[in-house]
Amino acid sequence: MMGSALSVPLVDAGHEVRLVGTHLDREIIDALGDRGFHPTLRLELAPAIRPYQLEALGEAMLGADVIGVGVSSAGVRWAAERLAPWLASGVPVVMISKGLGWDGQEVTLLPDQFAQSSGTSVQPAAIAGPCIAGELGRRVETSVVLTGRDPRMLARVAALMATSYYHPVISTDVAGVQVCAALKNAYAMGVGFGAGLHERRGGLGGSVAQHNYEAAVFAQAMVETERLVLALGGERSTVLGLAGTGDLTVTCNGGRTSRFGKWLGMGLELGEAVRRMEGATLECLDILRVLGEAIPVLEGRGLVRKSELPLLVHLIEVALEGRSVKVPFDRFFGVA
Amino acid sequence: MMGSALSVPLVDAGHEVRLVGTHLDREIIDALGDRGFHPTLRLELAPAIRPYQLEALGEAMLGADVIGVGVSSAGVRWAAERLAPWLASGVPVVMISKGLGWDGQEVTLLPDQFAQSSGTSVQPAAIAGPCIAGELGRRVETSVVLTGRDPRMLARVAALMATSYYHPVISTDVAGVQVCAALKNAYAMGVGFGAGLHERRGGLGGSVAQHNYEAAVFAQAMVETERLVLALGGERSTVLGLAGTGDLTVTCNGGRTSRFGKWLGMGLELGEAVRRMEGATLECLDILRVLGEAIPVLEGRGLVRKSELPLLVHLIEVALEGRSVKVPFDRFFGVA
Numbered sequence: 001m002m003g004s005a006l007s008v009p010l011v012d013a014g015h016e017v018r019l020v021g022t023h024l025d026r027e028i029i030d031a032l033g034d035r036g037f038h039p040t041l042r043l044e045l046a047p048a049i050r051p052y053q054l055e056a057l058g059e060a061m062l063g064a065d066v067i068g069v070g071v072s073s074a075g076v077r078w079a080a081e082r083l084a085p086w087l088a089s090g091v092p093v094v095m096i097s098k099g100l101g102w103d104g105q106e107v108t109l110l111p112d113q114f115a116q117s118s119g120t121s122v123q124p125a126a127i128a129g130p131c132i133a134g135e136l137g138r139r140v141e142t143s144v145v146l147t148g149r150d151p152r153m154l155a156r157v158a159a160l161m162a163t164s165y166y167h168p169v170i171s172t173d174v175a176g177v178q179v180c181a182a183l184k185n186a187y188a189m190g191v192g193f194g195a196g197l198h199e200r201r202g203g204l205g206g207s208v209a210q211h212n213y214e215a216a217v218f219a220q221a222m223v224e225t226e227r228l229v230l231a232l233g234g235e236r237s238t239v240l241g242l243a244g245t246g247d248l249t250v251t252c253n254g255g256r257t258s259r260f261g262k263w264l265g266m267g268l269e270l271g272e273a274v275r276r277m278e279g280a281t282l283e284c285l286d287i288l289r290v291l292g293e294a295i296p297v298l299e300g301r302g303l304v305r306k307s308e309l310p311l312l313v314h315l316i317e318v319a320l321e322g323r324s325v326k327v328p329f330d331r332f333f334g335v336a
Numbered sequence: 337m338m339g340s341a342l343s344v345p346l347v348d349a350g351h352e353v354r355l356v357g358t359h360l361d362r363e364i365i366d367a368l369g370d371r372g373f374h375p376t377l378r379l380e381l382a383p384a385i386r387p388y389q390l391e392a393l394g395e396a397m398l399g400a401d402v403i404g405v406g407v408s409s410a411g412v413r414w415a416a417e418r419l420a421p422w423l424a425s426g427v428p429v430v431m432i433s434k435g436l437g438w439d440g441q442e443v444t445l446l447p448d449q450f451a452q453s454s455g456t457s458v459q460p461a462a463i464a465g466p467c468i469a470g471e472l473g474r475r476v477e478t479s480v481v482l483t484g485r486d487p488r489m490l491a492r493v494a495a496l497m498a499t500s501y502y503h504p505v506i507s508t509d510v511a512g513v514q515v516c517a518a519l520k521n522a523y524a525m526g527v528g529f530g531a532g533l534h535e536r537r538g539g540l541g542g543s544v545a546q547h548n549y550e551a552a553v554f555a556q557a558m559v560e561t562e563r564l565v566l567a568l569g570g571e572r573s574t575v576l577g578l579a580g581t582g583d584l585t586v587t588c589n590g591g592r593t594s595r596f597g598k599w600l601g602m603g604l605e606l607g608e609a610v611r612r613m614e615g616a617t618l619e620c621l622d623i624l625r626v627l628g629e630a631i632p633v634l635e636g637r638g639l640v641r642k643s644e645l646p647l648l649v650h651l652i653e654v655a656l657e658g659r660s661v662k663v664p665f666d667r668f669f670g671v672a
């Protein structure tokens with residue numbers, strides 16, 4: 001979805017885009033080849049976006065200026081292995097995959113996973129910030145963050161991608177951006193509880209709903225995000241900007257994660273809420289699993305304290321252990 | 337509205353509340369006296385909330401443990417003069433009024449305006465953070481910030497106010513909290529542009545709308561809020577919490593300010609957008625007027641740079657000078 005959507009500004013910026021599907025995307029690539037229509041984005045794509053099945057990867061790579069990677073976080077190692085033969089030439093790689101890994105000792109960032117799995121020293125840049133695919137495909141204006149460790153490469157790639165409606169800004173705080181990008185899925189689930197509780201109490205949508213509740217959860221989410229960003233080597237300033245407040249805002253307003261949170265807030269049993277998502281990737285569960293394992297280890301090393309993360313601890317209980325929603329407001333903002 | 341709504345947790349915390357109307361609130365006080373019904377909150381209030389007309393102020397003050405002030409920012413000086421006779425006894429004052437003043441040289445905080453106008457040394461505490469009155473009156477859970485310069489007084493007042501659904505946390509960063517509380521109205525107007533542009537282009541509500549746009553504006557709003565908080569003597573950490581991200585979130589989701597911004601985003605002429613608000617207080621215009629005068633002076637003193645505040649500068653152009661909405665994304669996040 002996101003890889004295809006990103007093709008729209010790239011074509012508008014004057015590029016040819018070769019869109020290679022994984023084995024999970026065969027039907028989308030077929031539909032694009034037959035009719036130029038993207039079935040999940042529900043959008044006609046420009047002819048300059050050329051679809052390729054996975055078997056034609058080599059053909060698609062010929063003369064590429066930039067390689068984009070849009071697989072889910074679980075597919076990053078797979079993608080790195082597949083792409084390894086084309087990385088030696090120094091062509092920049094840009095990832096739109098988001099998430100964090102856990103190797104039992106350390107939280108790992110996806111660009112590092114990619115570099116390691118590819119067996120090269122290629123460190124991909126990564127994109128984060130507010131960007132719903134369906135809106136980008138329809139040219140809704142936004143700003144995003146392009147992060148990586150080489151500012152010259154970032155500036156070059158940002159200049160290639162920018163259009164009148166797609167504004168990449170650059171940041172060398174890879175850890176901060178990636179931690180924010182991953183955490184927002186967990187926290188958006190928690191903000192979504194409010195809408196569910198409201199419906200459960202018979203409420204209708206409107207300006208008087210559970211917006212106070214949602215906003216207090218949002219603010220606590222940002223405070224906890226800052227704690228985790230600092231614990232994992234990121235910078236404080238990243239949290240206030242696009243990767244932090246911006247991406248959490250859009251995920252609460254437009255994402256499937258907040259819908260999942262709403263169902264939990266309505267009192268649906270965990271398994272039933274997952275079933276209702278009809279197989280959609282639930283990044284919030286992935287990141288909560290990672291953090292559920294990582295936090296005790298990080299706490300043992302003195303990097304974070306569970307007592308500073310009461311919202312996250314509750315989200316883990318709800319989403320992984322099936323507890324009922326009861327957000328611990330009385331422990332928010334350093335109280336108790 | 338907000339003063340009346342705050343009576344609900346106070347009564348639930350076991351207090352008697354004496355609700356004194358200004359001369360503008362006669363009908364509300366009458367309706368509460370006759371039927372116990374609050375016409376603008378559209379809510380029946382408990383009998384322990386006792387309504388008083390302004391002439392009975394002296395009677396209402398007898399034996400008060402705390403004095404709350406819920407007038408609009410324009411009424412703070414008036415309220416301070418009226419309440420002066422009862423301030424000598426050292427009874428704590430809590431303000432829910434929000435805004436900033438400008439005396440031609442300095443940005444002034446409402447608690448300081450109150451102290452000065454009362455002719456006493458009483459420095460009121462102030463409440464900020466996510467709190468839509470209609471939701472508080474219906475006991476929707478939230479956390480708020482109680483700010484002031486005396487932490488012992490804050491702790492005492494917070495303990496008096498807390499209930500199972502109303503969670504005051506305390507902060508001694510008066511400038512930071514008050515600047516955030518005032519700015520959120522201006523910036524929520526800007527976030528609201530997105531919904532208006534979406535409707536103008538024929539869009540319907542839903543998960544694919546202009547959420548990317550709104551979220552990028554939100555993030556830039558937080559970055560600019562931090563600049564202004566620091567320039568006006570507040571603390572960075574306040575911006576990420578309830579007074580900053582929390583209050584902006586709720587104001588975007590439930591407030592009249594974002595509705596006003598939506599009309600401007602739809603392309604309505606400024607005067608027409610104001611007319612459609614049917615006389616509702618537009619705090620966003622007040623704060624933009626203050627900042628429109630203050631920023632050149634603050635810039636002259638080297639405290640802020642206009643180039644760091646491109647969103648605010650555009651909001652001033654739109655709301656005070658009648659310019660069309662065209663948010664300068666290309667100058668956001670320190671670019672250019």
